Amino acid sequence: MQLLRVVLGLTIALIAVHFRHQEIFTNLAAGSYTIVAKDVNGCTGSAIFTLTAPNPCAGIIINVTATTVNPTSAAATNGSISASAAGSTGFTFNINGGAFQATGNFNNLGQGTFTIVAKDLNGCTGSALFTLTAPNPCAGITITVSSVVINNTPCQTANGSITATGGGGTGPYTYSMNGGAFQPSNIFNSLPAANYTITAKDANGCTGSATITVSDLPAGPLFLAVQNVLQANCISCHNGTTSEGGMNWTVDCNIVNFKDRIRERAVNGNPSVMPPTGSLPASEKLKITNWINAGGRFTD
Ligand code: HEC
Structure with missing residues (x-):
């Protein structure tokens, strides 16, 4: 019985070998391979096999942390990021997609947001964003606007003016009227009577505003005398x-x-x-002449 089993087993194995042939290809890298089998008569069959390498980064989580130093002003480039990484070993670091370097120290940075990538020996990476902010130069600063106004003379080309002076910040100041462009001059001329918003901006961009009124000058006594003559006679x-x-x-x-x-x-x-009905008395004519000789303005 035992002998019969062995003989039968061998026979089955021999039959299998007759129809199946096994070949072993070794030392293969990851990739796709086409295997062709050819029999003695040159008949072929083929199949594609894909070998996949294990992912060295599977299960690896790299954490990037940093201490940051902000730049001292919006224009300064004296900020820095000192990054370190955890979760693997043999790290190199880069900033904003640049070249990898041995340390996580990045200096001479201005304000902005930076991406730091840490890469381990196997090329596994982790990254984090760090934002450097410049201090607000206007915090605690109140820009004042004082002014000297010359009022407008009515009935002629507008000649009011505002001379504004900024204070409370860092000079030099520039000035804007009613939301217009900032200009270095603090004088605004040819103004009719109205309220004006004057904004002063200091060297750091800090601003302050004031509403400044240009009025019409009142009528002068010589004009008022002529106005009376005309009301009475004309x-x-x-x-x-x-x-x-x-x-x-x-x-x-x-x-x-x-x-x-x-x-x-x-x-x-x-x-x-x-008037056509009769000439004005000399005293009334004199009022007209005196006013015109004085300049004939509303304010004379
Ligand atoms: C009773 C009506 C009447 C009175 C009062 C009168 N005017 Fe006239 N005015 C006229 C008439 C009519 C005309 C148009 C005809 C002409 O120019 O003579 C005129 C025209 C004028 C003109 C425009 C013509 C120009 O020469 O430029 C002026 C200026 C003028 N008058 C000034 C005066 C003054 C100043 C007074 C007062 C001191 C006055 N009038 C009083 C009737 C009057």
Whole structure:
């Protein structure tokens, strides 16, 4: 019985060898291999086999930590990152995709966000982001704006002005009006009466604003005297409803703008006297002449 089993077993093995042939290829790297088998008659069959190397980084978690030193200002490049890594051995480090180096110390950095990668001997990597921030140069700084105003003279090209002076920060200052471009000059000219927002900006970009009012100067006494003459003698024919010859003396600036015509008609009677009903008394004509000789402005 024992003998029969052995004979039978050998027979089955021989039959198997007859139909199956085994070949062993060794020392293969990871990759895909096509194996072709050919029989004595040259008939072939083939198959593709893929050998995969074990991932050396499987289960490896590399942690990157660092102590950081911020740059001392927005423009400074004296910040640094000193990175170290844990979770494996033989680390090299790079910053923002640069070349790997033996230490995790990176100096001469400005403000910004930096990616540090740590790589171990097997090429396994870990990374972390570090942000360096410059201190805010305006913290605790209040920029003041003081001003000297010259008010506007009405009834002529606007001539108000603001001379602003920034304080509280680090000079030199630049100045902007009503959100416009900053300029080195602190003087704003040719201003009509209005409220203006003046902003001063110091050398560090810190700003402060003030609302500054340019007013219209009041009417002068010589002008007011002429206005009285016209109200008493002229506005019956020269008002908003009846404005003979196109003239309305109820509007102050019309008196200023047409003063030469007033003098011609009411003082010189050229080409005919105004009012047409009879010449003004000399004392009233003198008020007109005195005002015009003084400059004929709203403020005279
Ligand atoms: C009773 C009505 C009346 C009164 C009052 C009167 N005017 Fe006239 N004014 C006229 C009429 C009409 C005209 C247009 C005809 C002309 O130019 O003569 C005129 C025209 C004018 C003109 C425009 C023509 C120009 O020469 O430039 C001026 C200036 C003028 N008047 C000034 C005066 C002054 C100043 C007074 C007061 C001191 C005055 N008038 C009072 C009726 C009047």
